[in-house]
Amino acid sequence: MNNLRVFAFAVFGMLCGMPALAQDAPKAITIATEGAYAPWNFTNAQGKLEGLEVDLANDLCARMKLSCTIVAQDWDGLIPALTVGKFDVIMASMFITDKRLEVINFTQPYAVDPSGFAVAKDSELGKLAGSTERIKLEDEAAARAAIDKMKPLLKGKVVGVQAATANAEFVKKYFGDVVEIREYKTTEQHDLDLAAGRIDALFAQQTALAATLAKPEFTTYTVAGPGFFGGVFGKGTGAGLRKEDKVLKDMLNKAIDEAIADGTIKKISMKWVKTDVTPVK
Amino acid sequence: MTDAIRLLGFESGGWGFALLAASLVTLVLSVAGFSLGAAIGGLAAAARVSQSRLLAGIADGYGTIFRGVPDLLTIYLLYFGGSIALTTVGRWIGLNGFIGLPAFATGTFAIGIISGAYQAEVFRGAWLALDRGQVEAAYAYGMPHRLALRRVILPQLMRHAVPGLSNVWQLVLKDSALISVIGLVELMRQAQIGAGSTRQPFIFYTAAAALYFIIASATGVLFRRGERITMRGVRRG
Numbered sequence: 001m002n003n004l005r006v007f008a009f010a011v012f013g014m015l016c017g018m019p020a021l022a023q024d025a026p027k028a029i030t031i032a033t034e035g036a037y038a039p040w041n042f043t044n045a046q047g048k049l050e051g052l053e054v055d056l057a058n059d060l061c062a063r064m065k066l067s068c069t070i071v072a073q074d075w076d077g078l079i080p081a082l083t084v085g086k087f088d089v090i091m092a093s094m095f096i097t098d099k100r101l102e103v104i105n106f107t108q109p110y111a112v113d114p115s116g117f118a119v120a121k122d123s124e125l126g127k128l129a130g131s132t133e134r135i136k137l138e139d140e141a142a143a144r145a146a147i148d149k150m151k152p153l154l155k156g157k158v159v160g161v162q163a164a165t166a167n168a169e170f171v172k173k174y175f176g177d178v179v180e181i182r183e184y185k186t187t188e189q190h191d192l193d194l195a196a197g198r199i200d201a202l203f204a205q206q207t208a209l210a211a212t213l214a215k216p217e218f219t220t221y222t223v224a225g226p227g228f229f230g231g232v233f234g235k236g237t238g239a240g241l242r243k244e245d246k247v248l249k250d251m252l253n254k255a256i257d258e259a260i261a262d263g264t265i266k267k268i269s270m271k272w273v274k275t276d277v278t279p280v281k
Numbered sequence: 282m283t284d285a286i287r288l289l290g291f292e293s294g295g296w297g298f299a300l301l302a303a304s305l306v307t308l309v310l311s312v313a314g315f316s317l318g319a320a321i322g323g324l325a326a327a328a329r330v331s332q333s334r335l336l337a338g339i340a341d342g343y344g345t346i347f348r349g350v351p352d353l354l355t356i357y358l359l360y361f362g363g364s365i366a367l368t369t370v371g372r373w374i375g376l377n378g379f380i381g382l383p384a385f386a387t388g389t390f391a392i393g394i395i396s397g398a399y400q401a402e403v404f405r406g407a408w409l410a411l412d413r414g415q416v417e418a419a420y421a422y423g424m425p426h427r428l429a430l431r432r433v434i435l436p437q438l439m440r441h442a443v444p445g446l447s448n449v450w451q452l453v454l455k456d457s458a459l460i461s462v463i464g465l466v467e468l469m470r471q472a473q474i475g476a477g478s479t480r481q482p483f484i485f486y487t488a489a490a491a492l493y494f495i496i497a498s499a500t501g502v503l504f505r506r507g508e509r510i511t512m513r514g515v516r517r518g
Contacts, residue, residue, distance in 0.1 A: 086381055
């Protein structure tokens with residue numbers, strides 16, 4: 001009887017006491033990426049993961065002196081698998097958004113990659129090609145002006161976006177009254193439909209658009225209009241982690257600070273996406 | 282075209298080996314899932330036709346649920362739900378940290394449960410199509426139960442079941458593509474990875490379609506042979 005009571009007490013203590021214990025710094029972590037989103041994170045023919053986020057993950061791990069395993073997981077399964085503990089960190093071009101923050105936590109952004117439209121060069125919006133303007137959605141006056149200027153040029157067009165992304169939310173919120181939105185499971189699906197002529201425009205991250213438009217079947221298409229960031233896009237691209245892993249979050253934030261400060265992020269970013277995506281503090 | 286040859290080839294930078302390996306995973310996963318499904322389906326069919334109201338009810342519920350719920354949902358529930366359950370049980374017995382089922386095992390289990398529900402219907406139909414007189418005649422000859430099962434019941438049961446099973450097999454092959462969502466690199470996921478990594482979706486999805494077609498037709502030949510064997514001694518037409 002006495003033994004049973006001790007055992008019951010021990011189990012009870014374990015169940016309640018667990019979260020209260022001080023967290024130790026982890027020694028090894030597993031980082032997950034999508035592995036199918038060139039040039040940010042992708043897989044080469046030998047099955048090895050490569051890309052901006054893979055380089056950055058290795059750099060951050062070296063700074064934190066952690067041994068890291070990088071694995072690939074289908075996009076739809078990333079957040080559920082993180083929350084059940086299959087891995088510890090997501091680095092998969094995932095925007096920090098309020099919706100996601102309800103479920104998981106994020107580090108500070110390690111990249112800010114504005115989103116924009118890609119259209120045919122001879123279309124009406126095509127006239128706005130070559131814009132290097134960057135618009136922060138928090139700057140409401142500038143955002144309103146840019147959007148009002150673009151709306152008539154996009155009237156009645158069919159725009160492809162990846163479903164369940166901030167890009168989809170942005171187009172719905174700001175252009176939903178003038179365009180028809182078509183949602184796709186992956187970005188290459190909307191790329192294919194643009195090439196097939198089934199849709200008139202894409203709305204995606206400008207680095208991804210640049211990679212798509214570099215292909216031969218897209219020579220008559222261009223990125224047009226300003227790049228948008230902030231607002232529904234959240235605070236940029238961050239590393240996702242479980243809410244309770246506070247120590248790991250601090251370690252990652254410190255490592256990202258260092259990587260921004262010494263120009264590592266800029267170097268990796270120029271190597272993979274040909275533009276600098278270092279977040280502006 | 283040269284792009285396609287280079288990307289799907291076996292030289293360095295070619296995805297040939299990766300795609301073939303993934304096809305093998307698809308095939309092994311489907312065979313394992315289908316076999317498990319046959320075991321589950323056989324038991325469920327036996328329960329359906331048994332005298333016990335309780336067993337018949339349970340088997341009926343199982344069939345209704347897993348044929349009615351989307352397959353993708355079943356897979357998510359097993360994979361994420363299974364991990365949560367295991368991890369919770371682990372905490373209870375003092376193991377901290379994540380305990381998960383390997384993706385392949387979960388995939389096999391999911392396909393087994395889903396295809397089992399369909400196979401149960403096939404087996405039940407085959408049982409109902411069996412001529413009662415044949416069974417009675419076997420017992421009238423004084424055959425023990427097992428002998429009657431082996432010589433009379435099973436051969437005729439399979440005769441009615443094989444065409445239906447061949448149908449379920451095609452479903453299983455296509456369901457195996459859904460297992461890509463839980464991180465198992467089978468043919469579908471490998472094609473997605475290749476498409477996203479090289480930004481050449483058309484080449485990779487076409488190659489995957491061709492590989493699925495090859496697997497389906499090669500296994501289709503086996504089922505037709507099975508059909509011929511089980512139809513021996515039956516006059517057609």
